[in-house]
Amino acid sequence: MSEILLEAQNIVKYYADRKVLECQNFKLLRGDHVGVVGLNGSGKTTFLNILAGELQPDEGVVRRNCEIACFAQFGDACAETDGERRFAGSLELDGRDTVSGGENVRIRLAETFGGNKPVLFLDEPASNLDAEGVKLLSGQLQRTETFLLISHDRWLLDTLCDKIVEVKDGQITCYSGNYSSYKEQSEQIRERQLFEYEQYVGEKKRLTEALIDRERKANSVKKAPSRMGNSEARLHKRAALEKQEKIHNARKALESRIHQLESKERPKNAPRVSFDFSLTDPPRNKIVIESEALSFAYGKGAKSHAIFDGAAFQIAGGSKTAVLGKNGVGKSTLFQLIVGGDGQIRIAPKGRIGYFRQDFTQLDLEKTVLENAMAEAIQTERTMRNLLARLLFRRDDVYKKAGVLSGGERVKLSFAKLFGSACNILLLDEPTNYLDISSIEVLQEMVREYEGTVLFISHDRTFCDSVATRKLTIENGKILEQGGAPSKKKAKRPDDSEKALLELKLAEVISRLSIPGVPDREKLEAEYQALLAQKRKLS
Known part of the structure; x- marks a missing residue:
């Protein structure tokens, strides 16, 4: 031990x-x-x-x-x-x-x-x-x-x-x-909670409908007709009372079962955000940013320090490009030259640059989260509210002043402003700093789903590997290309009947697992994991 x-x-x-x-x-x-x-x-x-x-x-x-x-x-x-x-x-x-x-x-x-x-x-x-x-x-x-x-x-x-x-x-x-294993276990717990919630809602609905039916039957028990004799009326009244008592007992049993149902909460889903990217009037050019021979140095004469020496690069429209290199090689300098309109760099005519940097000068600290998000937004307020909710600004959080936000919250608000703006080319300089893992994973999804062009600098290896379709490395004054995550062919859409069959099997196994003392629990758990893996593969 x-x-x-x-x-x-x-x-x-x-x-x-x-x-x-x-x-x-x-x-x-x-x-x-x-x-x-x-x-x-x-x-x-x-x-x-x-x-x-x-x-x-x-x-x-x-x-x-x-x-x-x-x-x-x-x-x-x-x-x-x-x-x-x-x-x-x-x-x-x-x-x-x-x-x-x-x-x-x-x-x-x-x-x-x-x-x-x-x-x-x-x-x-x-x-x-x-x-x-x-x-x-x-x-x-x-x-x-x-x-x-x-x-x-x-x-x-x-x-x-x-x-x-x-x-x-x-x-x-x-x-x-490790972390990947933790994420998988968390997802399994969430899926089981969702199933249990759906079972709870279904059973409560069934019992409530049965209760309403009992009450309807109780109300339908009529009094004895006036033309009946006394003996017949007494018999009718006794039968009616017995029937009402049975219905009353059944109703009480149903009420008790509803009361005893273990309440389940629905697992929270992140809101989906649908941007109208056409509002940004994106460039149709195949290449949106390029330079054939970029040279730049800090200082002059003997004290000058060369950053770029005849560096050439191209950025394709819609690509997600990671800019890599050691500290001090010129990653942020390259972004500043692009944003500053350096004459050695060509940008497509309709290209509009959005630049994320961590000085937060783009935020008005006296305005609320929602006011900041809407200040330059071209998307609808509903879309921006969904975007803020996805970034974990929920309910009354949108009415907080930006000045009271933490560093991580200010980063997320800056993203909301950027993604909702008229920009169609985004430059993100160390976007994952100050963010917790959940927020990084949200940003990761947002960048992957974004229809425009993204260049980013990040030391987060998982973020780079997950997002980048292409990688550029700055080294010895040059900009070199290396393979990013390969573009994936569109997967064949699974047949709806196959999905439905898999869902039925999963529901059956989870239902059996929820029974206390069920035999062969280990075998059922293994079957559940196998079905879950099939579901992920189809998705």
Whole structure:
């Protein structure tokens, strides 16, 4: 049996009178590689800080049987010990006095790894790291025996983790396997909840209709006709009373069954958004952006620093192009040259550029979410409200002022403004920063479904691989092409009868699984998984 390094029991944490976290039991075993996921503000950092002893719970206890090294999301770097300097070398740091944001993260990671503690707790360590930095971080964590990792980088969670902890609605739920396995298990739970909800609605409707029928029959029991004799009237009255009593008993039984039905809530679906892309008057050109020989340098004379030296590239209309390269090679500079109308770059006549950058200057902080979204929108208000809902601005959230939004919420509002505008070519510079995984996955779908052209810079490998139809790498002043995700041929639409048959089989298996003590449960579970896989393949 694996050694227990940390155990938390009956943990409860309040902020003011609001319960923000509850955990009945959590164990960290030697050798565990645990990923922690959840929406921004769900309590992930609170959970980590309580386990580490940096925050005290209001109820419950945490037993720690070893030392823990913690990497906070925000902090300053000061690697001073021999061990820390050795790890700084392994993270490719050169010891300069002034460092960038990404280098600051690398130095702080060196401090964390260099402490030689048996357990590491890391809160968003991939923030500000470029692709090479994330790769180096992954290598260090693979050599770490036990760790707890909060991250929005799905590639790291898939590559490194064997357990996933979900923090949702203040509750802690543990899943075995990596992030992809967690997503699959979550989807299976959701599908079963949907089936149970539909069963609940159907049964409640059937019982309610039966109750209405009983009441109708009770009202139809007539009094004795006036022409009847006394003895006949008494017999009729007795029969009527007996009939009414039976109907009344049946009605009470139905009411009881309706009352005893276990209430089920319908699992929430993200609202679908249908853009009228023709309103943007998109260019019909095959190539919408191109340059034959782009040259650019910062500074002049001996102090100049060349970024591009005769670089050539083309961007096809409707493509989704990832722009890759190490920090400092010129990715953001290329975007700025495109937006600034540099004479060396040609843009199709009807091409209108929308530029996402993380300074939020495009937001009016005194206006509401909805007012900001509608300010330059060419789509209908209904479409924009659906878009905001898809980005998790729901109900009264649209009336919040932009000034009170978190960094992640401001990013999502900026996306709403951009996608709803008249622009038909989008440039997204690090769009996934500040976003939780759920929001990244929503953005991922939006970019894939977008009918216009998208260029994006991102260090999120999963996002790039999922979205990009093409990849450009900036290297040594040139822009080189490499294969992105291949364009997929349109799959043959499955026959409706095949789908219907599969749905019937699934319903039958789930119905049998819901029976307590059903025999051959393992066999039924295996059949359920196989049918689910067929359904995904058809979809």
